[in-house]
Each structure stands twice: as structure tokens, then as C-alpha cells.
């Protein structure tokens with residue numbers, strides 16, 4: 001990007017993004033790149049989000065940004081209408097009317113180094129990172145440590161139960177938090193992670209010989225079968241919480257190139273309530289009150305303010 005004081009254009013921001021996340025690194029089924037916006041339009045301010053949903057579009061409008069950079073494609077499958085009477089058509093109309101460009105970096109940002117799972121691994125404190133599933137040789141993404149997920153070492157070994165609490169503390173707060181599967185006392189030295197829905201890499205985590213694997217959206221049968229066949233212990237965080245850390249890296253990169261960048265802390269996971277059954281020693285004393293997000297937003301922690309209702313963070 002130019003080092004002059006000139007205001008960057010959509011094309012300039014796209015060029016910077018594609019220097020770090022070339023679209024050719026994306027999976028074949030994926031749809032990445034510029035979705036909306038005139039390449040010549042000026043970009044004074046950008047908002048980084050995991051999901052383009054009505055709530056994050058409202059944030060973009062309130063913050064008067066010129067461009068949204070999203071992780072998940074708004075339009076992954078073919079559409080025959082973007083009428084404003086449809087869910088996505090309404091979003092598209094709002095963005096075009098407000099002159100807000102939209103750009104998607106998805107699986108090309110997953111495999112990049114640093115990529116989505118590097119940010120997750122770093123948040124958890126992992127060191128000595130390598131890919132969980134290296135990019136297939138011969139594909140555009142192959143080489144230089146690129147690939148899906150990351151494997152790393154915990155600076156201090158901890159039990160699975162301690163690791164689950166650690167993950168719930170350092171990852172962005174959500175109503176659901178983190179759950180784990182396996183022996184709570186199992187000692188974890190090495191951990192595989194994958195931002196987003198990573199159950200297609202369960203076998204890779206087993207083959208890598210790690211002690212535990214943290215990802216999102218794990219399902220009953222694959223998780224159960226994996227554990228029953230001596231796979232690593234599992235930790236299941238929410239989809240948004242495992243991908244949100246990457247937005248900070250994305251923002252740092254854009255700011256370094258002279259683009260004013262905001263990061264959305266709006267938890268776009270659909271889950272808003274977590275209720276635990278009464279603990280055994282409390283049985284008979286009535287149900288545990290459900291933990292709800294304040295006003296539907298993320299539960300605050302000391303280092304993670306619930307900015308969902310407070311607007312995007314600079």
C-alpha cells in the first residue's frame with residue numbers, strides 16, 4: 001500500500017489483504033474475496049467481523065465504516081435473488097445503500113501463517129507451533145508451514161480440567177464457555193487447535209499424538225467414537241470464540257498499512273444461555289440459575305469487555 005497520506009481505496013485494502021491471504025489458498029468450495037463495493041471508493045475506516053449478520057451490519061453503520069472484512073462468506077451458495085425481503089438480501093441492500101464494501105477472507109486466512117488458528121493457539125499460550133494438517137503438496141497453499149489447525153506445546157502441563165478453565169478464561173467470553181471430553185485428570189502437554197468447526201481433523205489430531213484437541217462445533221457421534229478409539233481428549237469452545245482472536249491480528253496488519261481499523265466484539269454465536277444441572281452436593285436445593293449474556297451480549301471478564309453492546313473496539 002502507498003506510504004503517502006492519501007486515503008486508501010477499496011482496491012488498496014484488497015491488495016493488502018491478498019498479499020497476506022491470497023485467494024488461491026482458499027478451499028475449492030469456498031467463496032472469498034470482494035463481495036460488494038467499488039474498488040475505487042475511499043476507505044477511511046474498516047470493521048473486522050467473524051460474521052456478517054444484521055447485528056454486525058448495525059455496528060458498521062453506527063461506526064460509519066467504509067468497509068467490512070469478514071471471515072465467513074455471506075454468500076457461499078448460489079442465490080437467485082438478493083431482494084430486500086430476504087435475510088441476506090436485506091443485508092446486501094443495507095451495505096450498498098450505505099456505501100460499505102464487503103470483503104471475505106475465509107479458508108485462505110485459515111491456512112495462512114500467521115492465520116486464524118495461530119491467533120487461537122497464541123491466545124491459549126501454545127509455543128512451537130506447526131500445522132495440524134499441512135496444506136496438500138502441489139496445491140497453491142502448500143509450503144512454509146501453512147495448513148489447517150495448529151499443534152503446539154503448553155508452557156506448563158495442566159490437567160484437562162485445568163486446561164478447560166484456562167481456555168474459558170483466555171478465549172473471548174461467551175454464554176456457553178468451554179466443555180471438555182475425556183478424563184478430567186489427564187495431563188495435557190501438547191494441544192492441537194482449529195478455529196471453527198474442526199471435527200474433520202479429529203483423525204489428524206489422533207495421528208499427531210497430541211494429548212488434547214480444542215476446536216468448535218463438535219458433535220456427539222464423531223466425538224464419542226474418537227474418544228472410544230483412544231483419541232486425544234477434546235475441548236469444545238464456540239465457533240465465534242475460536243475465530244475472534246484472529247480479528248486482532250487482522251486489525252494489526254491493516255493498521256500497519258495505514259488503515260483505521262475497528263474490531264467487532266459482538267458474539268455472533270447463536271447460543272445465549274448456558275444452564276448447568278445442579279451439582280451433586282446441591283441436589284435438592286433447586287436448579288442452578290441459568291447464566292445469561294447481559295442483554296444477549298458476551299459475558300464480561302476482566303480483560304474482555306462486553307463491547308457487543310458498546311460498539312466496536314478500535
Ligand SMILES: [Zn+2]
Pocket residue numbers: 072195196197239243
Ligand atoms: Zn468459521
